[in-house]
Every structure is written in structure tokens, then in C-alpha cells.
Amino acid sequence: MQYLLMIYGAEADRASATPAAIAAMSAEYATFTQNIVKSGHFKGGEQLKPSTSATSVRVRDGKTLMTDGPFAETREQLAGYYVIEAKDLDEAAMIAAKIPGARTGTIEVRPIILMQQEDLQRFGRAS
Amino acid sequence: MLATLIRLVGDFELAEEGAQEAFEAALARWPVTGVPANPRAWLVNTGRNRAVDRLRRKVTLRRKLKQVVAEAETVQQPDLSAVEGEDIADDRLRLIFTCCHPALSIEAQVALTLRIICGLPTAAIARSFLTSEETMAQRLVRAKAKIRDAGIPYEVPPREVLGERLAGVLAVVYLVFTEGYAPSAGDRATHPELCAEAIRLGRLVDHLLPGDPEVMGLLALMLLHDARLDGRHDADGELLLLDEQDRSQWDRERIAEGAGLVERALARPALIGPYGVQAAIAALHAQAPSAAETDWPQILGLYEVLRRMQPSPVVELNAIAALSMVDGPERALQLLEALAARGALAGYMPLYAARADLLAKSGRMGEARAAYGEALKLARLEAERALLERRLRLLGPA
Numbered sequence: 001m002q003y004l005l006m007i008y009g010a011e012a013d014r015a016s017a018t019p020a021a022i023a024a025m026s027a028e029y030a031t032f033t034q035n036i037v038k039s040g041h042f043k044g045g046e047q048l049k050p051s052t053s054a055t056s057v058r059v060r061d062g063k064t065l066m067t068d069g070p071f072a073e074t075r076e077q078l079a080g081y082y083v084i085e086a087k088d089l090d091e092a093a094m095i096a097a098k099i100p101g102a103r104t105g106t107i108e109v110r111p112i113i114l115m116q117q118e119d120l121q122r123f124g125r126a127s
Numbered sequence: 128m129l130a131t132l133i134r135l136v137g138d139f140e141l142a143e144e145g146a147q148e149a150f151e152a153a154l155a156r157w158p159v160t161g162v163p164a165n166p167r168a169w170l171v172n173t174g175r176n177r178a179v180d181r182l183r184r185k186v187t188l189r190r191k192l193k194q195v196v197a198e199a200e201t202v203q204q205p206d207l208s209a210v211e212g213e214d215i216a217d218d219r220l221r222l223i224f225t226c227c228h229p230a231l232s233i234e235a236q237v238a239l240t241l242r243i244i245c246g247l248p249t250a251a252i253a254r255s256f257l258t259s260e261e262t263m264a265q266r267l268v269r270a271k272a273k274i275r276d277a278g279i280p281y282e283v284p285p286r287e288v289l290g291e292r293l294a295g296v297l298a299v300v301y302l303v304f305t306e307g308y309a310p311s312a313g314d315r316a317t318h319p320e321l322c323a324e325a326i327r328l329g330r331l332v333d334h335l336l337p338g339d340p341e342v343m344g345l346l347a348l349m350l351l352h353d354a355r356l357d358g359r360h361d362a363d364g365e366l367l368l369l370d371e372q373d374r375s376q377w378d379r380e381r382i383a384e385g386a387g388l389v390e391r392a393l394a395r396p397a398l399i400g401p402y403g404v405q406a407a408i409a410a411l412h413a414q415a416p417s418a419a420e421t422d423w424p425q426i427l428g429l430y431e432v433l434r435r436m437q438p439s440p441v442v443e444l445n446a447i448a449a450l451s452m453v454d455g456p457e458r459a460l461q462l463l464e465a466l467a468a469r470g471a472l473a474g475y476m477p478l479y480a481a482r483a484d485l486l487a488k489s490g491r492m493g494e495a496r497a498a499y500g501e502a503l504k505l506a507r508l509e510a511e512r513a514l515l516e517r518r519l520r521l522l523g524p525a
Contacts, residue, residue: 001278088280089230090288111277 002043002112003084003092008076009105011050028100036084041095045082076105083112145178146170152177219244220335221281227296228279235270236299242267244331245324255306255321257313293336297345297402300328304349308356316360316510322353340392344403347388351409354381366514370418382413404433423452440471448481456488476505480515492522 017025029047036042054070070077079101086092089109096107149170163169226239237256241247253263273279284292307321329346336342358376360366389410392403408429415421430446443466451459463482472478483498499519506512 003278086278088278088282089228090280090282090284092278093230109277 001086001088001092002114003086003089004110004112005045005082005084005092005096005099006078006108006110007080007082007099007101007105008074008108009079009101010075011052011077011079013104014050014079025100032098032100033082035098036082036095041084041086041091043083043085045080045084047080048078051077079105144181145174145176148177149174216335217283219331220283223296223332223335224283224292225274225279225281227292227299228274229292229295230277230279231270231273233299233302235266235273236295237302238263238266239270240299240328241303241324244328247324251320255318293339293341296332297341300325300332301345301349301402303328304352308352310508312507314509316364316366316508317356319356322349322356325349326353340395340398341400341402343388343392344400344406347385347392347406348402348409350381350385350388351406351413354378354385354413360510364510365517366510368514369412374417377413382410386410386414401433401437404429404436408433421452423449427453440466440469441475441477444472444475444478444481451485451488456485460485460489474505476502476507476511479505480518483515483518487518487522493525496522496525 014022033042033045051070054068056067056070058065058067082095082099084092084095086095089111092109096102096109099107101107152173153166153170157163223240223244226243227236231239238252241252241255242249249264249267250260253260256263283289303321304325307318307323307325310316310318326346326349329342329349333339333342333346355372355377357378358367358372358374385406389403389406392399393407408426411422411426411429427446427449430442430449434442434446444463447459447462447466450462460482463478463485466472467478467482479498479502483495483502486492486495486498496519499515499522503512503515503519506515
């Protein structure tokens with residue numbers, strides 16, 4: 001199965017972190033990523049720019065509406081994500097627990113519905 | 128050898144497991160029987176057989192789980208007296224860990240366990256937890272969907288997390304028991320059928336994971352409380368305090384069984400946990416000829432151990448009640464006021480009831496009356512209210 005691991009953390013904490021702390025955190029993430037690439041679990045993942053850079057897009061009555069910011073104000077914001085391959089939720093949760101951000105924030109673990117290969121080919125032909 | 132096995136079995140993981148088992152079998156057998164003429168062929172053959180066994184087990188497990196999880200209504204109650212094969216026992220243990228998986232809400236864990244492991248009908252579970260059958264059915268459907276969609280495994284957790292996951296299973300079992308022993312809502316003082324189910328679950332886990340001191344501790348704790356369930360209320364169904372109970376009504380056989388389990392659990396004191404200590408306390412109460420002849424100093428000591436293991440204001444409150452029997456109500460009252468001043472138990476009815484009892488024992492009747500009044504305001508259950516009103520009446524006219 002594939003899982004999306006969404007890393008939520010308080011952006012305020014990140015903004016006030018010292019350069020040394022940021023460097024240490026980056027190094028931890030690099031090590032973690034290398035480890036799950038090596039173990040074959042890694043499928044993808046990136047860090048995101050802060051939620052102040054977010055734009056929400058909605059289409060209503062055929063009109064596209066753009067608004068500043070994320071959909072909801074929350075204490076923790078989405079800071080990055082990984083897509084992993086894991087045999088079950090226990091394995092996915094074990095990997096999520098090793099994400100450095102799990103110690104200060106929250107990792108939301110969501111199973112991904114994978115499109116069948118033939119679906120992808122059909123979409124490919126249609127476009 | 129492994130490559131051969133992979134080809135024969137057609138599954139990498141299965142082949143690896145088969146190979147490992149074949150080597151283990153060889154290590155056990157060859158020193159006795161001698162090395163076979165063609166060791167590699169022996170290993171491949173054994174490995175394939177083991178892999179096929181595993182596959183067969185997996186297939187039957189999957190089929191069984193499909194039946195159990197998707198059509199819970201058709202599942203029979205597990206018959207513990209039946210002699211069961213090791214793999215069936217394993218399946219059942221896996222299923223318990225699945226139902227009590229921490230990714231499910233505690234309400235869902237309880238509902239699934241009662242439905243799927245105990246085989247209780249949805250309507251009965253709903254009645255016990257004072258919800259509608261529809262709500263309970265929906266909770267079960269959602270929980271089963273989460274198991275499927277989130278990929279919650281049907282596995283006994285690996286050794287490194289087994290302890291904490293087992294603690295989760297025991298918490299579910301104990302929650303079922305306490306809901307039966309002291310329901311959180313409703314007009315009934317007890318739900319004996321929930322106590323019975325919890326004990327059945329405790330026996331099942333003890334049977335599947337024999338020798339675990341905390342499993343034995345929990346089972347003992349439940350047996351020792353359950354043995355005294357009938358003595359807890361009088362003929363009119365009113366709750367009685369420990370010193371008011373007719374001890375001849377206690378179930379001596381259950382008490383003996385529980386006390387025996389406590390002794391076995393205490394044989395490995397390093398592994399004793401909070402359930403074992405609580406069971407030891409319950410055993411002292413259950414074996415005492417009367418409230419006055421109870422070994423209160425030892426109970427107090429055990430509460431001290433429990434408080435260190437599991438610091439909580441509720442444990443402190445219980446320890447203070449025990450202390451009042453050793454050092455008298457005045458000293459206990461001082462400690463109780465200090466505990467109350469910390470505010471952690473604000474609004475917790477038993478705190479006010481304990482204060483009222485201690486005040487009454489100290490002869491401070493006016494204050495005791497006021498404290499019972501406060502406790503009455505906080506009582507949520509009819510049985511609790513009746514007990515407090517009776518205690519209040521026993522103080523005599525104001």
C-alpha cells in the first residue's frame with residue numbers, strides 16, 4: 001500500500017528557530033530521507049513553503065475564486081509530506097514516527113487510492 | 128537454495144520464511160538423525176512444505192477474516208473449552224490485536240472486541256453502552272472500513288511494540304469490565320453481563336499469551352471484583368459500602384482463583400504492573416474476614432507502589448482512604464484537603480464522598496452533612512445518589 005505522510009507543525013516555532021537549529025533539523029531530514037530511500041519505502045516527498053504563501057482556489061457558478069491563505073486557521077500547518085510504500089498501517093506508522101517533525105508536530109498518515117495502470121493509460125490516450 | 132524456493136513458491140517473502148524455517152528444522156533434527164544424503168534437496172523440500180503451509184494458513188486466515196470482519200453477524204461465539212490448533216489460536220490473537228489497534232478510537236475498539244471476539248449481538252452492545260442499535264451498528268461499520276482502508280494489519284505486533292500494544296488490549300478489556308462493574312451512566316448499578324464478557328476476554332488473552340504477569344494481574348483483578356459483585360448491593364438493589372457488605376455472599380471459588388493468579392503474577396515481581404498491584408490489593412480485601420480485620424498497612428504499602436508506577440490523583444485518593452484505617456480519620460483528612468487543594472479532582476464525586484465519610488468518622492457531623500450535600504450534587508447515577516442519601520440519613524437529624 002502507499003501512504004501519504006503529512007507533516008504538520010507550528011510555523012511560529014520554525015520562524016523563531018536559530019540557524020543552527022534549522023541546520024540540525026535539515027540534516028536530520030536528509031538522514032531520514034536517505035534511510036527510507038535505501039529501505040525502498042520512499043516514493044516521493046518535499047518540504048512546503050509556509051502557509052502564508054498559500055492560495056485557496058474554488059470554482060463556484062463557473063467563476064474561479066482565489067483567496068489568500070489556507071482554507072482553515074489551525075494551530076499546526078502543513079509543512080511537508082512524504083509518499084511511502086508500506087506493507088500495512090503499522091509499518092507506515094513506524095516510518096512516520098521516525099520523521100523528525102513527529103517529535104514536535106503531528107504526522108497525519110493517509111492511505112492512498114492507487115489508480116490502476118489501465119486507468120492511467122486510458123487517461124493518457126484521452127489527453 | 129533460496130532462489131529455488133522463490134521459483135517453487137512464487138513469492139519472495141514466503142520463500143524467505145520457508146527457508147528460515149527449513150534451516151531451523153535442520154538445526155534441530157540433523158544433530159539427532161544425522162545429515163541427510165542430499166542436504167540441499169532436504170532443505171528445499173522442507174522449505175517448500177513450510178512455505179506452502181504458511182500460504183495455506185494465510186489463505187484460510189484471509190478467508191476467515193473476510194467472513195469475520197465483513198459479516199460479523201455470522202460469527203459463532205468462540206468456545207474456549209474446545210481444543211484448538213496452534214494456528215487457530217494465533218489467528219484469534221491476531222484478531223484481538225486488530226480489534227484493539229490504537230489507530231481505532233477506544234469506543235470502536237471496545238465495540239469491535241465485543242462484537243467480533245466475544246460475538247455479542249450489536250443490539251446487546253448498544254444496550255450496555257446506552258446507545259441506539261443504529262449508532263452502534265454504524266460505529267462497527269466505520270471501524271471495519273477503517274481497518275480495511277487504512278491497512279490495519281492482522282498481526283501479532285513485533286516484539287519491540289508488543290508490550291505497549293498488549294497494554295492497549297488490556298485497557299479495552301478492563302474498560303469493558305469497569306463499565307459493567309460501575310457503569311458510567313444509566314439506572315442500573317451494575318451490568319454483570321459486561322463483567323462476564325471481560326473475564327472471558329481476560330481468560331482468552333491469558334490462554335493465548337500464557338505467563339504474562341500483567342495479563343494474569345488483570346484477570347485476577349476482574350475475578351476478585353466480580354466475586355464481590357453480588358455483595359455490593361442489598362436485596363433492594365442499593366449499593367453497599369465495603370464495611371456494610373455481607374461477606375458470606377462473596378464467591379469464594381472466584382476469590383481463590385483470583386488470589387492464585389495474584390500469587391503466580393507476584394512470582395515475577397520485576398514484571399508486575401499496575402494491574403498486578405491492584406489485584407494484590409483486591410485479594411487482601413477479598414480474603415479479609417471483615418473490614419476491620421483487613422491488612423490495611425499492607426494495602427497502604429501497595430497503594431504507595433501503585434502511586435509510583437502510575438501517579439494519579441485517583442490512586443492518591445484511594446491511598447488516603449486506606450491510610451484512614453491505619454492512622455485514623457484526622458490525618459487522612461489533612462492529606463485529603465491537601466489533595467483537594469491541588470484541584471485535580473475538582474468535581475470528582477468520590478472525593479466529596481470520601482471527605483464526608485472522614486468528617487463523619489471524626490465526629491464533625493455538620494461539616495459531613497455539607498460534604499454529602501456537595502457529593503449529591505455531583506452524583507450522576509441513581510445508585511450513587513441513593514447510597515449518598517442513605518449515608519446522609521445515617522448521620523441522624525441535623
